[in-house]
Amino acid sequence: MARLDEVCKLPGHQGIVWNVGWNQEGTILVSCGEDKTVRLWARNINSENNLWVCHSILSDGHQRTIRSVSFSPCNKLIASASFDGTCCIWEKKTNTDGNQYECTATLEGHENEVKCVAWSTSGSFLATCSRDKSVWIWEVGEDGEFECAAVLSAHTQDVKKVCWHPHQDIVASASYDNTVKLFCEEDDDWVCFGTLKSHDSTVWSLAFDSSGKNMATCSDDRTIKIWKEYLPGNEFGIATSDNTPTWKCICTLSGVHPRAIYDISWCHQTGLIATASGDDAIRIFRIDPESDPNAPTLEQLATVTRAHEQDVNSVAWNPVIPGLLASCSDDMHLKLWQYKG
């Protein structure tokens, strides 16, 4: 019988916690929120129980709520995105003991609240998105400089989330306009090569599986959808235009979440899918391995109905420790969970 057990509760934030993430080694948890801070949490190896504690608080970077935070693939930088319209880059100071970070760059340009920031797997790019309906691509220079490479205004409404493909420099964005769009670089220009339409309301978040050929999306319409990439000339007869791949919705899970689903995380190690919902619950699913890969079904493996005291805003699987999940909520807490299958 599968279970999701609570490992610990991490209080500390003085307001809504909007986002959680991990570093590449899975040893540091990062969170951000309404209190305008980014907090870093790690296991205290000096304590008896190996408790997770907050070891750094990054403040004075932003003037308003910090909505999204992310570790770079090289592990040396943290990017934070805020309602103040900017994105900050934090770097670890090398001349101090302990874990002190300082803000070494501020990326400006968006016209209003920045909703999400994400690093490409290659480490070459950063993507940000905003209520100004645009997605910005930034090039990461070797000298620590960030240059805007593209301003993509393909969406017709507020863009909620950006997420990079696990292997290629392709970025997907989710929006209040109910669609997901895909962008890549073609002849030195960033273009939108696909629009995924199926949700009936705001798409809050998305996640790629480990292959990058499948995507999961979650929405205000209370459904999760699974999408699959079909390449030109595919054997299933799925039509593609020009030489670009097509993404098709191959599965919709409805009637399970009673409220909006704010975040979805797809573990690249275990294949488990976790959802964060407005009904205070966390649910764990996976694609039934016996089902048809072109028309799969989702198995619901575990549910914690009162995971938090209020809405769960974000969930993130640890990239190294299988089954370890972080969550955060309007109730100002973070929690760690261990999945046991």
Added chain:
Amino acid sequence: MTTKGIENVNPQRFVKKTKREVTIEEEDESVKDPIDEREIFDLLRDISDPEHPMSLEELNVVQITNIEVDDHKNSVKVFYTPTIPHCSMATLIGLSIKVCLLRSLPPRFKVEVNISPGSHASEEAVNKQLADKERVSAALENSNLLEVVNQCIVKSLE
């Protein structure tokens, strides 16, 4: 904020209900009161309209029959009726109702505020904004907007 003249210059005015009588059970502190429609209505009735010196009750924007409460399921749903179908204050009024409830109710409650079906031209767009908690949160960080909302709900929070 709009700088043009007031849209609905002569709104229809409705009679205020009398305050309800407090019963003995309600005075008893040891008995836990579930939250009901009447309590929500009492929270909302004195919210002022942003343009007229009248309450949402007097303008019939909020009515007790358009409130649904399920205390056990932690759910509160309010449907409000703008005075005219093209009322440009519709989103602001909805936001005031939402903020008033979020500040007054225990955090366990899920609050949904919607326009009464069929009563406004941009009903879907307004409902979608009010349902988006990230948008509501960001909007309330705007000090000008927050001030306007606070002015509308100040009497109801007394």
